[in-house]
Amino acid sequence: MSAIKNMYPERSSIYRAWSTWEKISFRFAFIFFILLVVPIQFSWYKKLFEDFSFYGLLANVSGFRPEFIEISSESGKWGIDSYATWAIAAIISAIGTAIWTWLASGRQRLSYNQLYYWLRVLVRYRIGLGLIAFGFIKFYPMQMPFPSIANLHTDLGDYAPFKLYWQSVGVSVWYQIFLGFLEIGAGILMFFRATTAIGAIINAGVLYNIAHANFAYDGAVHVYSSYFVLLSLFLLILYIPDLYRLFIKKEAITPQYYRIKLDSRTKRRGYYLAKALFILVFVFVYGAYRYDFHYYQGRLKEPVIPGFSKAVGHYTVSQFILNGDTLTYSPYDSVRWHDAVFERYSTLVYKVNKKQPIDLRNGTPHKTDLFKDYEFTGRAGGRVYLYYEIDSLENAIYVVNKGRKFNENFEKENKKENEVNLKKLYQTAIRDSIGILKWKYERPSTEQIVLSGQDVSFDSIKVVLDRIPEQPLLGKGWFSENKKYTYVQ
Template identity: 25%
Template sequence: MQPALSPSSFHWPLWRKWLFCFSCIYLLLFTSPLNWLGSVPVLGEVAGLYGAAEGWLVNLGNAHLFHVKDVLVPLNGSGDTSYGYAQLCLFALAATVGACLWVLLDRRRPNYNRGYYWLLVLVRYFVALNALGYGILKLFALQMVPPPLSALATPLGDFLPMRFSWYFIGYSQPYQVFSGAAEVLAGVLLLWRRTSTLGAFVAASVFLNVMMLNLCYDIPVKIFSIHLFALSVFLLLGDAGRLFSFFVLNRPTPPAPAPPLLPWRWRVAQLTIKAVFIGVFALLPLYQYAQGNASAGAPAKGRLATGFFEVEKFEANVPDSLRWKDVIFEANPTGSILTADTLLRQRYRRGYFAYTLDSAHHTIAFKKMASDSLPLFTLRYAQPDTNHVLLRGKIRNDSVYVALRRQKRHFQLAERQFHWLSEANR
C-alpha cells in the first residue's frame, strides 16, 4: 500500500502538512518502535531508558496539565488504567506542539510524500504484527480458555461482563479458531504491498468487531483496540479516492502507482528482515505463551482427586461467612472454595487458590497465586478413597478439620453441544 499520487500531491496545503506531522509524531509515540526491540540485548537498555523517560513525562504532565487522577495506576493486565489515559494525553499534546513547530520550521517543503509512504509502512507492520500475535494465539485456541469447573459452579449473575465474554468465546473452540484465522489472514495480507489494501479491509472489519466487544463488555483493552481499528482505517486513506470512485461512483479506477523495482540483493534482504519480524513478533510470543500455559497447567506432583467436592464437615472456630461450603480442585494445581474468606483470592464470590502438593509428607500448601513463594497455609491431607479428601491443620493459627466428598455434578455447558436438528428452542 502506498499513497496514490496526483498532480496535487506535489504541493500539499498547510492543513495536510499539519495533519501528516501530527499523525507522524503521534503514531511514532504510540507504536513505540524502540519497545519492539526491547528484547535485543543492546537496544533493550535503550528501550528501558526510553520507557523511564516516558513514564517521568507522563507523571509530570498529569500533575501539571492532565489531572486524570492524583496517583496514576500503571499499566498492568488492564491497558485502560489512569496511566494509559494520561499517556494518551501526553502523546496528543506532544504531537500537536510538535506538528506546529515542524510545519513552521519546514514550511518551504512542498510535500511529505516519501515520509507518508514510510509512515504507512510502519503502521502496516504494526497492525500486521498485532493481528498475527493475537490471531495465532486464537488459531491454536490459547487466548480464551473453556470455563473451568470453578466457573461452571459460579452463578451466571456473579460474572463480570469481561469474564462472561471470555468464557463465551473460549467455550467454542471452532469459533475462537475462526476468529483467529481472520486476524491471521489480515496480518498476512498486510505484510505484502500488493495485498495490503485487501488486508486493511480485513483488519478494519476484524478490529471493528474486537473494538465493539471491548466497549460493550467492558474489556480493559479499549484504548488499544480503538487504535488498531483506527490504524486499519488510516491505511485505507491513501487509497480513499480510488476506493470511493470504484465502490460508490461505480467508475473505472486506475491502478496504484507501481513500486520501484529493487535489485535482487535488496529483495533478499527485505524478505529476510520480514521473516525475522514475523518470527520475533508473532511466533515467539506464541511459544512463550504456550510455555507459560504449560507450566501453569502442569499437574501437581503426586495425585489428588479432582472435581467438585461438597463440604461434609467443617470444624473451625471461625464466623459463618468464612466457613467452606464447597471446594473445587481443577485438573491443574488450582481450585476455588465457596467462601467469603479474603485470605484467598476473591473472584465472583469464590475464593481462588493455587496449591502445591507434597505426596511424601501428605501436605498441601495453599497459595493466593501460583507464583507466590510462601503459602497462605499448609494442611495435611488424606484420601481414604477417590471420592473423599480429609484436610486438617491450622489457618490463621486456628485448628481446622475439613471432610470433603466428591459430587457428580453435571454441567451442560461443559459438554460440546451441537444440533443440526433442534425440535425446540433450547
C-alpha cells in the same frame, strides 16, 4: 514538476504538488503516528534489556503499546481518560506541525511523497506485527481459556462483565482459534502493498468489534484494539478517492500510487530478501516460539502442574470440624466451607460467606503456577483459590492463597522458576510472610478427600470432602483431565 510529467506522463498525478492544507495535515499525521508507532519510552527499552532474549525482542517489538501517562481512575482504566496518551501525542503533534510549517515556509520541496510512503510502510508493519502477535494468543487458544470447574460453578451475578464475556469466548474454542487465524492472516496482508487496502478494511472491522465489546464489558483492551483501528483508517485514506469513484460514481479506475523505484538488481534482491526474512522471523519463528512457550514450557494463563490424581471435580463439605467442634452447614457461615473444587491442575478452591478482594485484571501468562491469576480474576462469590504442592511421602500438601498480595522481592525471585518449592520455603521465615500452610490429607476412596491442619488464624480444622457426581453440560473443555503437557516438573 514539468520534468517529472515528461518522464512519467502516465503517473504525473502521483508526483503532483501538495496543497498547503495537505502539507499541514501530513505534518501533523507524520509526527502523531511516529509518536504512536515508534517506542520512545525509556521503560520499554529498560524492560527489553533487563531480561534480553530473541523471543523477548520479538514479543516486545510486536506487543509495543504507546503509554505516556496512566490515569488511575475508573475512566482511566475503562473510559475516555484511558486515551490520554493519544491526547498528549496530538498536542505534541500540533506544536510540532506549527514549528515545521514555520521552518518550511517559502521553501519548495518534493519530498512529501517519499515521507508519506515510508510513514505508510511503518504503520503497515506496525499493524502487521501487532495483529500477528494478537492472533497467536487466540490461535493457540490461551487468551481466553476454557472455563475452569470453579468458574462453571460460579453464580452469574458474581462475574465481572469482562470475565463473563471472556468465559463465553473461552467456551467457543474453535471460534477463538478462527479469530486468531483471521487476525494472523489480516496482519500478513499488511506486508504487501497490493493487499494493504483489503487488509486495512478487515483489520478496522475486526478490531472495532473488539474495541466496542471491551467498552461494553469493561475489558480494558479497548485502547489497544482501537489503536489498530486508527492505524488502519489512516492507511485507507489513500484509497478513499478511488473507492468513491469505483463504488459510488461507477467509474473505471486504474489505481496508481507512489512507490520507491528499485532501479538495480541488487536493490530488488535486497528488498525481497529483507521482506522474506521479516515474514519468516515474525510469522514462523515467532509462531514456533509461542507454541513452545504455551505447550511445552507451560506459559499459560492456567496452571499446568498436575494436582491430585483422579480428584478433579466439585465437592460437597460433608463435615467441617473447627478446634474440635463440628460446624453445621449455613449459607451465612464465614468460616465453614460451603463447597470445594479440585481442578485438574494444583488448585483447590473453596467457598465461604466472606468478602474476598476482587482482581479486575485480565490475567497474565506466567512461568510459575503460583502467580497465574486468570482463574480468580474478575469474579466475586467468596471463593478462595489455593495453590498446593503434594508431598506424597508425608501425605501432606503445602498450600498458599493465590489471591493474596505477594512481596515484590518474593515474586521477582520466583517468577523465573517453573514452580515454587513450598516445602522448602515452609522451613524459612517466608512461611509466615506469604502464609504457607501444611495440611495432612487422606483419601479413603477416589470419591473422598480428608484435609486436616491449621488455617491462617492458627485454628485447627478438619474437612471431609465428598465428590458430587456431575455430568458437565459443556463437556471437559479443550483440555480434559487426561491432557498431558510435554512440560516436565
